[in-house]
Amino acid sequence: MSEPTALPPTRWALGGPRNGGYGDRFAQLIAEGADVVGEARLADTLVPRGAAILDAGSGMGRIGAHLRALGHRVTAAEPDPTLVEQSRRTYPDLPVLPLEILALTPDALATAAAPPSYDLVVCVGNVLTFVAEGTEVAVLERLGSLLAPGGRILVGFHLQQGPSTARVYAPDEFLADVDAAGLVVQHRFGGYDLRPVDDLYSVAILSRA
Structure with a gap:
């Protein structure tokens, strides 16, 4: 059996000590x-009560923990070991997988x-601006593959x-990758x-085509 192919380093991982203040x-x-x-709060409006939610790139756990407190079934995924440790210490009831998005395969789950x-x-x-260079489409594909119907x-x-340490992800590039x-x-x-689209921050709700 061949060894699994190593994933390329993410921009976050390459940032090293510069990430320490997060x-x-x-x-x-x-x-x-x-x-x-x-x-x-926005995420909670998008699902019924008790929804299955994946917090991909969950950091220190603040979003996943809040959604779990609202009654959702939350799985968090975070590859940075320092943040995983902080998340487990701060929110011990939030399950955290120490995996990056491309490692969230059916077997791993x-x-x-x-x-x-x-x-x-x-x-x-x-999170999307910290993935490995050239993997944006693959990351979006993987996220899409994890969606239940609807x-x-x-x-x-x-x-x-x-x-x-993050990339600049222009809206036209993002939309093309989507x-x-x-x-x-x-x-x-x-x-x-839900303020109108501007040139400072981008929020999008996606679904499978």
Whole structure:
């Protein structure tokens, strides 16, 4: 049996120590009582009660944990070991798979006793701008393959002023990649509060074509 092909390093992994402030910043915001779950409020409106939700690139767990507290069946996936440890420490009831998106294969999900498909995949917090160079279509395809019938994907990322180690993902490039991945855009917004499309931030709701 041949060895599995190694996945290319993501932009997040290549960022190394420059990523270090992410988890600390959100831990501080949470300690101060800041509102850090705007993405989760929108996600909650997209599904019925008790939905199966995948938080892909879950970071320190803030979105997945909030959705779980609302009664959804949430599986989180996060490849950064430091963030996985922070998530498990901060939100011990949130199951976290230490896997990047392209590693979320049917076999990997079955091994982890995770659902094979989801009513909603949440991929927010600039996750798409941190995937490995040239894998954007493959990542979107993988997310689409994890959708249950009628399922949708919620994505969000900065168009400007994003993290220094992330790519700039222009709207026309993103839309072309969505189409190449066999997905369609149901809605586009400029933020999780559903403000109109702008040139600072992109929020999109996707489904399979």
